[in-house]
Amino acid sequence: GCAARHPQLPADPPVAAASSSPTGMSRYYAPFRGAASGDGGGCLPLPIIAAEAALAVVDAAIAATAFVQLARIHRHNQQHGWTRQKIFHFMIGLCNIVFLAYFVSTVIATCEKWVCWVHGCGFVLMASPQILLLASFLLLLSFW
Numbered sequence: 001g002c003a004a005r006h007p008q009l010p011a012d013p014p015v016a017a018a019s020s021s022p023t024g025m026s027r028y029y030a031p032f033r034g035a036a037s038g039d040g041g042g043c044l045p046l047p048i049i050a051a052e053a054a055l056a057v058v059d060a061a062i063a064a065t066a067f068v069q070l071a072r073i074h075r076h077n078q079q080h081g082w083t084r085q086k087i088f089h090f091m092i093g094l095c096n097i098v099f100l101a102y103f104v105s106t107v108i109a110t111c112e113k114w115v116c117w118v119h120g121c122g123f124v125l126m127a128s129p130q131i132l133l134l135a136s137f138l139l140l141l142s143f144w
Helices: 030-035 046-076 084-112 115-141
Strands: none
Touching: 046 084, 084 115
16 A cells, blocks of 8 residues: 555555545545556656746746846835835745745645645645735736
């Protein structure tokens, strides 16, 4: 079973036929096995990991660009404090940093079988940058 590949996990408990999933796996590990069956070791399939890594790199580049632009704007006019333009660049950078954290955490949480990820942490990390992005573009609309 799973305990042979992952010694930190307990062996599969005996399960009656009525309480097992259609694949014959116990309900206790079912949320992890269905999504993690790509390589048999509990992690996502390699193409999905590659896609997550590519998206993380793109988000890191966008965040770096936003923060560099924020620094340039701040250096140009320091006497004005936080303007809408500075806040916009900060929010875009922060949004992409949280997206980066989400993409990296998705791979780690799947491989490490984080229980919190299934029960809410994943949703919070997924929804937070989208809310920030919406707020950023609402701020952008306030320019006009």
